[in-house]
Amino acid sequence: MSRKRIGEILLERGAITTAELDAGLKAQRQTQQRLGATLVSLGAITEPMLVQALSEALEIPVVDLRAVAPDWAAVHLVRARFCEQHEVFPYALESVGGRRQLVVAMTDPLNKSAVEEIEFTTGLKVSPRVAALSGVRAAILRYYHKATPSPAASPSRPAPSAAPSAARGAAQRPAAPPAPSRASPPEDDDEEVIIGEEVPPGENTARTSLAELIGKREAQRRKKRGKSESKGRSSSTSGVLDDLEYLVGDLREEPDRVEELERKFWALMRIMARKGMLTNEEFTRELDDTDEG
Structure with missing residues (x-):
C-alpha cells in the first residue's frame, strides 16, 4: 500500500490546489478530524471525488455500505468505539488462498495504525475497501447503536470521529428495520480495543x-x-x-x-x-x- 498521505494524493491528481491543502491542514489542526473529512467540510472537494481519487490512486475497490448487508460475524470482531475513532466499519469475511480475511470499509485506507490494531486483535488480515465517511458513520449508527442515521451525520457538517454520547442519543430514536443477519447485533461497549493514548495522525514524535x-x-x-x-x-x-x-x-x-x-x-x-x-x-x-x- 502506498505510503503517501491523502493530501499528497489529492494534490497530485489535481483534485485540490496547494492553497486548499494548506487551508485544510490548518483547519485539521483545530478540528482534529482526518484531512479528507476536513477538505470535504471546507468544500474543497466532494465526498464522491475523495472516495474515487483514493480508490484509483491506491488501487483499492470502493464499497457503498448502503448497498451491502453486513455479516454480523464480521461486525462482532471490532468494537463500536474503535470504529468511531478510526472511521472504519468491518462488514464481511472472505477467504483468499484458503485464509480468512476481514473486509473493512475505511475512509482513510492509509491509516496503517488502525489496520494493525484490527489485525492484531482479530488475528485476521485486513482487506480494505474505500468508503464514504457518511456511509461509514451511518453504518456504525445502524448496526452498532441500532439507530436510524440522520442527515446531520453527513461530513458536510464537521463532527468528531468518535462521539459515543451522540450515538447514544441517536439510539433513542426509532430503530431502522432489522437488516439480514446471522446473529443478534452486538451491544455497544465503550471500552477501547487497546487502551492508551494514540499519537495524532502526522505528528512526528x-x-x-x-x-x-x-x-x-x-x-x-x-x-x-x-x-x-x-x-x-x-x-x-x-x-x-x-x-x-x-x-x-x-x-x-x-x-x-x-x-x-x-x-x-x-x-x-x-x-x-x-x-x-x-x-x-x-x-x-x-x-x-x-x-x-
Missing part, C-alpha cells in the same frame, strides 16, 4: 520514530528469514522466532503459523510504540539485539 524503526527491523528480519529458508534458520533471524516458540511451542513444522505470529508480534511492537508503552531503549535492549547488517 519519539513514538512514531520508534514505530518506524520497528517497521524497518521487521522488514530486515523478513528478508533474512526468506534468504535462510533453504538453509534452515540462521542465528541472525532466530531471536524473534525463539521467543514465539517459547510462548506457543515448537513452530518449525508450521510455517504459516510462524508468519502469522511474527506479523502479530511486530504489529504489537508498533502499537505499543505509538501509544507510549515502549521506549527506544527498551526496544534496543530487549528486541534489537542481533546483527542489523
